[in-house]
Amino acid sequence: MKSLEKQLEEMYDRLGVSEKNQGSINTYLSMLRLKDQATYEHSIRVGLLGVGVAEYADLDKKAMFFAGTLHDIGKIMIRPEVLKKSGKYTKKDIREMQQHPKYGYRLLSGVHDFSAEVALRHHKYQSMSYPKKNYKPKVHFSKDTMINLDLHAKMLAIVDFYDAINTRDNQKFGKKLSKEEAKRVLTKTYSEHKDLIEELYLNQVF
Ligand SMILES: [Fe+2]
């Protein structure tokens, strides 16, 4: 198995990501790595998987890749004792953790505007659904981009959830699920995208 860094490099080449954007993504990721190795690795995996999903969901590969690698960047603002906690979260911990989409938005705005909007929304389509407020983008996006924004955020929520249930350090399940169990949970949670999820498993994206 190739290292995540190698896979990231190859994806930069494959998608023709500019040197400037490579530098920018690498800088964000290295900040995350300093804070928490697990979130850093999760972010790369979500970016890479995002490209696979984009291929089958007919979305912009580069947009999914950028938004995927950067979606949890706001976690660099969360205290390490909360971020790395393996036990049960207190209400206070949850409140703090739930700030990360907003922090991510602030960190990415003006640099990667589309990714900033996706980062803000990536938990909207998950069970706890936050932030509760619906934010209007500060930057003007075309109508098509606006539709795409929600779709990218939703697809990324699926990838994010997939990665969480397939890693050992997730809070909800407390253990790594088998491939079949993970598929069942994913299909049940996102039943409206059942066919897409089936296709992703069939084609070994998942
Ligand atoms: Fe997140």
Ligand SMILES: [Fe+2]
């Ligand atoms: Fe995440």
